[in-house]
Amino acid sequence: MQRDCGDAYRQRQLSRRSVLRGAAGGLAAALFAGTATTAGCGRTASAPEDELFAELDAKIEELMAAYAVPGVAVGVWHRGREHLRGFGVTDIEQPEPVTPDTLFRVGSTTKTFTGTALMRLVDSGEMVLDERVRTYLPDFRTADAEVADRVTVRQLLNHSAGWRGDYYEDFGPGDDALARYTAGIATLPQLTPPGTTFAYNNAAVTMAGHVIEKVTGLGYEQAVRELVLDPLGLEHSGFFADELRAVPSTASHHVVDGQAVLNRQAWDMPRSLHPTGGLISTARDQLRYARFHLGDGTDPQGRTLLTTDSLLAMRSEPGPSGTLTVEVDGTGVTWHLRPTAEGVPVIMHGGAWPGQQSGFYFVPDRDFALTLLTNSDGGDRLIADIMYDDWALQRFAGLHNLPARVRDLTPGQLADYEGRYTSEEIGEDGTLTRTDTLLTADAGRLRHRVLSPAGEPVAAEPHTPTHLGFYRDDHVLHQDRAGNSLHNRSDFVRDETGRVRWLRMGGRLHRRH
Template sequence: MTRQELQDLIAELANEFGVPGVAAGLWYRGDVSYVCHGVTSIENPLPIEEHTLFQAGSIGKTLTATALVLLEAQGLVALDAPVRRYVPELNLSDVTAGDQVTLKHLLNHTAGWEGDFFPDTGEGDNALAGFVDRLNELEQLTPPGTVFSYNNAAFCLAGRVIEKVTGETYESAIRRLILEPLGLHESFFFRDDVMTRRFAVGHKTTDGDALEVARPWGLPRNGAAAGGIVTSVSDLLAWARFHLRGARDDVEAQYLPDNPRLQAMYRPTLHMPGCAFGDAFGIGWFLTKVGNAWLVSHGGSTHGQEANLAFLPEHDWALVLLTNSSPGGMSFNEAATKRVLAACTGIVEPSVQTVSAAPSELAEYAGEYRARSMRCLVSVDESGEFVFAVSNELELNALMSENSEVPQSEPTVLRALLVREHADRYVFASGPLSGTTGYFERGQNNRVRALHLFGRWLSLVDA
């Protein structure tokens, strides 16, 4: 794919999905291309350029995971050790889980407690300590190490582990361990650093499908370890290339003397076929089977911004996409990744095949599924399609609004079908999330007990 072909593709997809601004970076077999399109904000439009800063969201979790792998190489932590070895004050609602949870459970989303917890514990250096003090408010849904469920709170706790073993703030430790050694000089955590540079603001769609600026812009400081990084496309592609070198093992990873530790991050620690984000999870990274290889990736969603980073070691290929629109940016990232991957490597990901079923056959899946920040009512219509009515709970709505009183939002209605030859899996059949997959989970009695939605484990009410 030439740079002009990439430029044309980005412009085409930005127009299709209503994305005001995009920065893309492509590495393929030694060649690098940066492509930018659009503006930073519809209210104060400045051209997107290579050094424009975007919120990378949960891609920052790969920094947290890599920092702990680095600290393990230095003998300061052990990923299989209990978290309480490093944070003895950890107090969870489930005492047994508090004794059992390890660092690896934090880094592969199997800690088992409710993961979307966003209290604001201030902007001081004690923000993460204050966050950890409130973890006992979270319900333990599954025993540690047993079920994948995307867990922001676990990564915040991982950030606190970094603070405890280094004696530094999380942000300072990440800068010393990763950003400075790798020359990532356009990556920041604090708004005062971002606001003196050109940066993108998020956008969301209104009820009339028009775009508006998403407010507030930033997240509380305690979310830094889970997704507070703000960076440029050039820095993020350099981060991908660092990991790509470690995965290929043909160039020494200068700042990780024990290179096999880096490679281990891209090996499955658990499998979750049918998950929205990948078929398996390593340490800090999603893994998707493409042919006979693992595509390594992580996305990032903040308020009105969507990012994605992916690399394929066997083909010496990496792609970074930064957008300032949600949910359009999510659809943009998925489409762009597939088309660039196919153009460069010839790998075409097959479309998910669906199967129709009689409404009576789907009745066992119907019901109310709930987690701390999300509620989903699943019903079945006369055509044999699932109807998902998904709503964020008030705590998450309040975080994403500047208003002190936030009404319950109207649910988003999504339609889904069963996936052919895969019992209990579904795929969204239309709309901006078309092609996104998930699955239902059964208990020991073989009855449906939970819904896996957008990577989250939602329990069936009264199951």
């Protein structure tokens, strides 16, 4: 594992505190410029790498303007060199410069912290991945009684548990939030049998957080702090904003008519969702976390935190394959395994919460990691252009996405996929929301339209797909009306008779009517 270099690391810590104290005084000059740290351990600066970092910085600034993103923090590890930088402002109404030490919500990258904490319990012999969940939660119930008796811990973590995954109900701030949430899983319909189908499942990973509570006897947040955050020295990461108030924080922004609009309420997250998306962190801490997963399982002091076998287990033995913005060969222990044309796997995650979008991946075979944190809903397009397209991968790692050359299908072929598809989620107040999508044949592609509750097509939002173009059997590329790629992929899932049963978009299963 690569580690920070003694005195250089301590000097950066001092510099970091100076930046935090002095940020306001330099605001006028820093509002739309980046604050950066680029360092190596006993290495001279490499001109080609400096050019790569500069090219990335310029790309970020270009996309911030294009997608109405007020602030971005980036962290890169590339062949022994670290690059950290902040761009823009934390808040359009009370602007402070974003730095590598500004707090963002990392969203679903939190799942990998849940997985890392759980693997520490596997290492200690307190848990077994392929053990039934009921071994740890004897009272666990599901809508299909047989599922509760069969589903394993591994299936919670590789998104193959099979029940509806978008369950966001708020069970209050108390220490029983996860217990109450887990009890609520009994109300969720079973969509597919356990272990058979990849379908992104927030509910299952949240439940894994409750398993951690039961095994450790600690609250989820304290368990993750003791098992992961503190040993890795992630001093500016946690789950409760009031515990981190000494650290500058970003705000959340929506995009309205191409402009960023502040929404302070969007920052808040129910405690019942902490294991699936609640971590608050910085680009510096996220990059240190990435370097741990690139390494040999030791912490910054050289002590073993995870055995090498457990570290590798997190990114191997994937469950069922599918699509999640890009194609994935499946999910190991919370890490998605993304294939490339060169056969070198990319280990990835990322996250989304209203007004906060993040991306995170690393490539062990290339000693490369990248984390992007943004404070706007427009950040999803910025991240897609840099990370889900192969823009960064090809420059830093010499890797490319699997090819996706769209071909036209005949009307008869498209008829196999036409129809109305429905997805469902339960909101914070327990309300069920349905989203209906209509797919119709249109000049060799599928026209994609979201329907209102009355069944009428609604106007497409900017950067959402208007068409789906087929690039191989059952797999489609998201396109705009002109046929330009939006760097997102989806696929269709068939039932045992061979009939198209689901559209898997964003990893979620949309049921065909």
